[in-house]
Amino acid sequence: MLFPFVWTDVTGTRDMPWVGAGARARWLKRDVTKPTDIMNPRGPTIETRWGASASSGEPPWDTGDRAADYLEKVGLGKEWPMYPPVEGGTPHRAFPYRVTIVCIQPTIAILRFDLSAAIEDPIEFSFGAFPAALRDDSSDQRVSSGNLTNAVMFGTHLVGTGSLLWFSPEGNVAPTPLDFSNGRATISAKGATLKLELRGGEITVTR
Amino acid sequence: MGLGQGASARVALGGPQSDDADKRASVIPTKCYRLAPMKPRLQAFCAALVLFAAVCAHADEAREATVRRIMEVAALDRLILANARATLATDPKAAQHLDDLMYGVRPPAMWNAKHPAWAPTRKALTELVGQESNAWVQKYWRESALNTHVRELAGSYRADFLTTVREFAESPAGQAYFGRRLADARAKAGEAMFSLDPQPQVALDKLAVEARRRFDALPAADKARVKTFAEDEGVWLDKYIASQSRWIAEVIVMHLGDIDYKVREAWRAQLDAKFAALLPVDSKKQILGTLELRDDSALVFRFTFYWNNAADGGRLALEFPKSHPRYAEVLALAPALARGQTRVLYRDVKGVTSDKP
Numbered sequence: 001m002l003f004p005f006v007w008t009d010v011t012g013t014r015d016m017p018w019v020g021a022g023a024r025a026r027w028l029k030r031d032v033t034k035p036t037d038i039m040n041p042r043g044p045t046i047e048t049r050w051g052a053s054a055s056s057g058e059p060p061w062d063t064g065d066r067a068a069d070y071l072e073k074v075g076l077g078k079e080w081p082m083y084p085p086v087e088g089g090t091p092h093r094a095f096p097y098r099v100t101i102v103c104i105q106p107t108i109a110i111l112r113f114d115l116s117a118a119i120e121d122p123i124e125f126s127f128g129a130f131p132a133a134l135r136d137d138s139s140d141q142r143v144s145s146g147n148l149t150n151a152v153m154f155g156t157h158l159v160g161t162g163s164l165l166w167f168s169p170e171g172n173v174a175p176t177p178l179d180f181s182n183g184r185a186t187i188s189a190k191g192a193t194l195k196l197e198l199r200g201g202e203i204t205v206t207r
Numbered sequence: 208m209g210l211g212q213g214a215s216a217r218v219a220l221g222g223p224q225s226d227d228a229d230k231r232a233s234v235i236p237t238k239c240y241r242l243a244p245m246k247p248r249l250q251a252f253c254a255a256l257v258l259f260a261a262v263c264a265h266a267d268e269a270r271e272a273t274v275r276r277i278m279e280v281a282a283l284d285r286l287i288l289a290n291a292r293a294t295l296a297t298d299p300k301a302a303q304h305l306d307d308l309m310y311g312v313r314p315p316a317m318w319n320a321k322h323p324a325w326a327p328t329r330k331a332l333t334e335l336v337g338q339e340s341n342a343w344v345q346k347y348w349r350e351s352a353l354n355t356h357v358r359e360l361a362g363s364y365r366a367d368f369l370t371t372v373r374e375f376a377e378s379p380a381g382q383a384y385f386g387r388r389l390a391d392a393r394a395k396a397g398e399a400m401f402s403l404d405p406q407p408q409v410a411l412d413k414l415a416v417e418a419r420r421r422f423d424a425l426p427a428a429d430k431a432r433v434k435t436f437a438e439d440e441g442v443w444l445d446k447y448i449a450s451q452s453r454w455i456a457e458v459i460v461m462h463l464g465d466i467d468y469k470v471r472e473a474w475r476a477q478l479d480a481k482f483a484a485l486l487p488v489d490s491k492k493q494i495l496g497t498l499e500l501r502d503d504s505a506l507v508f509r510f511t512f513y514w515n516n517a518a519d520g521g522r523l524a525l526e527f528p529k530s531h532p533r534y535a536e537v538l539a540l541a542p543a544l545a546r547g548q549t550r551v552l553y554r555d556v557k558g559v560t561s562d563k564p
Contacts, residue, residue: 080525081523081524081525083512083521083523084514084521094523094525096525096533113533113536114558114560115495115508115525115537115540115552115560116493116495116554116558116560118508118510118523118525119495119496119510119512120512121493122493124556125493125554125556125558127556128493128554128555128556128557128558128559129558130558132557159558161559162536163532163533163536
């Protein structure tokens, strides 16, 4: 239930990424439908933001797009072929990596090599990209992905198989291999430090 | 004099009126009585308009009756359908729809026209499609197409033209002429699918021979009549037949691409049972594509995707030369893959990719 023009915390059970040096991000929504929008066939106008608060946050889709754009900017995408353009849409790249945002402000994301990521996930297989704990609600753990074939994921739990890299657009850190020694790794970008633990084929991101 | 005018006069005069008239006057709003009376010229014009509309409606009905008779004796609708079927045989879109149905049996990553099971499975599938298409076209004809053909012919040609066509179609010359054309068209197009009364090819060929014989046996005067018709009204009638055939051809091609999911699933089950030993191994997993180890040691992951209205419309390849940082990881997906060999890759619901179906 959203109150008109009031930001409401609808984080629920989402596994939210960290915010900078602070706590977890919140998922906020508000209904900005005007009386004149009553005939709008797309229904109510809802704004979404994530961050520590609505005023300091940004639309999650912007973060996802920025992460995907950064990969393109640093040239990681160029190696992989493009799908033909779809009318009215961005042409997608057959990018064989899964992208998971683990921190925002600054954005820090982990890349996991997965050949199947180059192909759009069929609905019945789409949750397979998530760790077991997030599969039931996997549709709540995605944001848009620029020109990538599959959605960018977010959370502090992710599958840990395959080659792993991390990057940060705001920290200007190009994709860098994650070095796990004794199953642990630490990454820092623009004042945010994250600890990663790899156990049982799953990575957990903590402070 | 209009109704408004008369009633208005009675009220204005206040003369003797019946009880009924009083009641009418009391319930009819006064405004109705103030309508301006029609001028006689306008009245005449309106009457003429109504008469004209009635005459036109009657003429339409008469023309449609004539066309229905033409359809009955010349079977033009069947000729149109046979021509559409002939188009279907050479239409790449129709072939693509059949291929798409084949890729519903097994996805493009697993097989294509080079696979040994492809040809026999496609033949069996075509028979199943044929049965469904016959039932569909019979219903479509009854409910829609025939009426459209009738209205199109009745609405596009003059009444005297239609009368001439009907008279010719009813004559022995016309019967032999249209009979031969229909039999030839049916034999040429075949009736494997989209047929109102499917016949085996042998029967169609026999019918065509008989129809030609009947036509050849026509007296000289009838043959001359056929010649005259074919060079005059026949030319215009052929334009109608061609345009309707094109339209129906488009409709039936569209139907091939729009067959109900449950029907397709039933076909798949039948084909699975019939060709179990020949078909590629089925899998409940996502079928990603194929991984090839080329002679130059490079790994190539190829996959198809839906594009341009075709299940195998688009193809992409990801290449991993031996120096690629992910080479070993990709090769590990298909253990013991030899040079020149290709293997299908699958992905299970947990997201694990392997070469195990």
